[in-house]
Amino acid sequence: MSSNVTVTVGGESHVVPVGTIVRDVLKNGIPSKDLVAARVDGKLVDLTRKLEHDAAVEPVLADSPEGLEVIRHSTAHLMAMAVQSLFPGTQVTIGPVIEDGFFYDFAPPAPFTVEDLPKIEAKMRELAKADHKITRTEVPREEAVKKFAAMGEKYKVEIIAEAEDPISIYSQGDWMDLCRGPHVPSTRYLKAFKLTSVAGAYWRGDEHNAMLSRIYGTAFASKEALEEHLKLVELAHQRDHRKLGREMGLYIFDPISPGSPFYLPKGVIIFNALIDYMRRLYRRYGYDEVVTPLIFKNAMFNTSGHWENFRENMFLSPDPDSDEHSIDTGPDGWHHGYGLKPMNCPGHTFVYRAEKRSYRDLPLRFAEFSRLHRAERSGTLHGLMRVRAMSQDDAHIFCREDQIEDEIALNLQMVREVYGALGFDHVEFKLATMPEQHLGTPEQWEMSEGKLANALKRNEIPFDINPKEGAFYGPKIEIYVSDALKRKWQVATIQLDYNAPERFDLSYTNSAGAEERPVMIHRAILGSLERFIGVLIEHTGGVLPLWLAPEQVRVLSLSEKVEDYAKEIADLLKREGFRAHADIRNEKLGFKVREAELAKVPYMVVVGEREAADRSVSLRLLRGEKSNAMPLAALVEKLKQEPIPA
Ligand SMILES: [Zn+2]
Numbered sequence: 001m002s003s004n005v006t007v008t009v010g011g012e013s014h015v016v017p018v019g020t021i022v023r024d025v026l027k028n029g030i031p032s033k034d035l036v037a038a039r040v041d042g043k044l045v046d047l048t049r050k051l052e053h054d055a056a057v058e059p060v061l062a063d064s065p066e067g068l069e070v071i072r073h074s075t076a077h078l079m080a081m082a083v084q085s086l087f088p089g090t091q092v093t094i095g096p097v098i099e100d101g102f103f104y105d106f107a108p109p110a111p112f113t114v115e116d117l118p119k120i121e122a123k124m125r126e127l128a129k130a131d132h133k134i135t136r137t138e139v140p141r142e143e144a145v146k147k148f149a150a151m152g153e154k155y156k157v158e159i160i161a162e163a164e165d166p167i168s169i170y171s172q173g174d175w176m177d178l179c180r181g182p183h184v185p186s187t188r189y190l191k192a193f194k195l196t197s198v199a200g201a202y203w204r205g206d207e208h209n210a211m212l213s214r215i216y217g218t219a220f221a222s223k224e225a226l227e228e229h230l231k232l233v234e235l236a237h238q239r240d241h242r243k244l245g246r247e248m249g250l251y252i253f254d255p256i257s258p259g260s261p262f263y264l265p266k267g268v269i270i271f272n273a274l275i276d277y278m279r280r281l282y283r284r285y286g287y288d289e290v291v292t293p294l295i296f297k298n299a300m301f302n303t304s305g306h307w308e309n310f311r312e313n314m315f316l317s318p319d320p321d322s323d324e325h326s327i328d329t330g331p332d333g334w335h336h337g338y339g340l341k342p343m344n345c346p347g348h349t350f351v352y353r354a355e356k357r358s359y360r361d362l363p364l365r366f367a368e369f370s371r372l373h374r375a376e377r378s379g380t381l382h383g384l385m386r387v388r389a390m391s392q393d394d395a396h397i398f399c400r401e402d403q404i405e406d407e408i409a410l411n412l413q414m415v416r417e418v419y420g421a422l423g424f425d426h427v428e429f430k431l432a433t434m435p436e437q438h439l440g441t442p443e444q445w446e447m448s449e450g451k452l453a454n455a456l457k458r459n460e461i462p463f464d465i466n467p468k469e470g471a472f473y474g475p476k477i478e479i480y481v482s483d484a485l486k487r488k489w490q491v492a493t494i495q496l497d498y499n500a501p502e503r504f505d506l507s508y509t510n511s512a513g514a515e516e517r518p519v520m521i522h523r524a525i526l527g528s529l530e531r532f533i534g535v536l537i538e539h540t541g542g543v544l545p546l547w548l549a550p551e552q553v554r555v556l557s558l559s560e561k562v563e564d565y566a567k568e569i570a571d572l573l574k575r576e577g578f579r580a581h582a583d584i585r586n587e588k589l590g591f592k593v594r595e596a597e598l599a600k601v602p603y604m605v606v607v608g609e610r611e612a613a614d615r616s617v618s619l620r621l622l623r624g625e626k627s628n629a630m631p632l633a634a635l636v637e638k639l640k641q642e643p644i645p646a
């Protein structure tokens with residue numbers, strides 16, 4: 001056996017002695033504080049891992065997604081060490097990394113409370129500063145069981161029983177934990193963390209097991225990144241669309257219909273303004289609106305494939321014409337009963353079939369805003385973001401094979417236009433390709449994926465591939481927007497479908513007089529209007545552009561003497577087509593302003609005796625601008641100049 005190994009780092013090969021540690025081949029140019037772990041032949045390892053054979057070695061940097069995971073899990077260990085030193089008799093269980101942080105489940109003598117967190121954090125900082133080296137050892141399973149049993153760690157013993165032999169153990173100072181790793185080289189690397197909350201959790205998530213005490217926390221590569229994150233979390237809390245929806249009087253939820261919003265009059269204004277906007281675009285882009293039933297015989301859902309793939313997400317109903325009142329949810333249950341539609345697609349195939357179609361009629365673009373119902377589990381419901389009842393700006397395009405690319409391109413153009421107009425600057429595109437389970441041949445998939453890719457390229461739209469994430473019937477373009485809180489939302493989709501036209505036996509007469517199948521494109525730009533409104537409210541903090549604001553102008557009177565003038569202004573603005581109200585209550589101006597701000601009214605118009613005398617107003621804008629005196633006519637002009645996307 002050679003006493004040297006060849007390592008490849010950044011495309012360059014070096015010969016180093018066997019047993020050289022990973023860190024020593026990565027030193028070049030990377031400050032040691034930024035280097036937290038490594039990949040050896042693709043496998044994540046500690047920097048202290050010894051190189052035993054030829055390998056490709058890559059650095060894992062602190063602020064990379066993997067680096068963050070290493071830091072967060074190492075911080076979970078640090079927390080467990082602090083907890084066990086502060087609360088003797090506490091047993092440890094598991095401490096995984098989760099999105100944006102980590103948790104650790106403990107079995108303490110008494111459950112932890114949020115009051116314990118500052119104390120634990122202080123201890124963690126002390127232990128981090130002490131710069132305990134973090135070392136990995138491997139021991140046979142038997143020995144590990146003995147070790148942890150002697151420590152009274154019965155949960156760990158249970159975990160070891162299921163782990164692969166040998167068992168790896170990570171130690172720092174006099175503390176150790178069973179762990180696969182990797183970890184940062186020493187506790188000194190952990191300097192930006194925060195414990196965020198406590199909760200109860202059953203051991204192994206099973207309610208028959210003991211209740212454990214869970215502590216949540218987060219950690220970042222730098223204090224700046226941590227602070228930035230905590231700021232965004234706080235902002236997300238302030239902007240929660242459920243909270244703002246209540247304050248702005250937009251919508252409510254009630255257990256009488258879980259997951260189904262009740263839109264209040266002001267919420268309906270936003271809902272309808274978005275639909276009106278899409279309708280204006282539809283006229284320009286050549287869409288026809290249709291209205292199809294909400295409830296269909298299950299036979300249709302059998303033809304579409306929904307019965308087979310989606311029926312557990314559907315609300316079902318017995319057939320009123322039948323004596324059979326029970327609902328059969330089995331595979332053959334589609335012979336009877338009705339279902340509330342979860343999607344518009346199957347219904348639109350009947351609209352297509354309403355007439356004989358010729359190649360000259362295509363493309364046909366059918367749009368529909370009808371309510372859709374999906375039987376989501378109650379535990380997954382979340383405000384407007386996850387609902388049981390929704391409307392989509394849904395449309396289905398029926399076209400010829402040679403029209404696909406143009407249709408996709410037209411939709412991409414619409415996506416960009418809509419998100420530009422709605423103030424989302426950051427839009428990302430992904431092409432989701434053939435999944436494991438699919439209809440059709442790989443050649444067909446390659447061709448249709450090529451068409452979507454071409455349309456993206458023609459529009460000079462950069463995109464990533466989302467491998468194997470297409471629908472089972474065809475590839476799709478997924479469109480994501482980033483909001484002001486740096487969260488990503490999938491909103492729009494454009495999907496190619498050869499399957500539905502086949503299942504519903506759709507055809508058109510081609511130029512040679514023969515029958516051919518059209519292709520179906522499913523697309524939604526806003527997606528679910530519910531979800532979109534939720535995203536929009538959190539993105540803007542409720543400060544909507546004028547055309548979407550439920551109440552656009554509120555006239556605030558300074559005293560009883562100007563009541564009539566205030567009412568006159570509101571009436572004038574209403575005649576001009578604006579949504580205006582006069583607040584002539586006998587309240588202090590400060591109080592009225594605060595209420596208008598809470599309701600997120602973009603234009604606050606203040607009038608007192610001086611304004612009444614010279615027929616002017618004092619304008620105060622929600623978006624920070626200072627109050628501003630202007631003639632009444634100038635206010636009307638200013639309002640008329642606010643942009644409305646068309
Ligand atoms: Zn661990």
Ligand SMILES: [Zn+2]
Binds near residue numbers: 344345396522
């Ligand atoms: Zn569809």
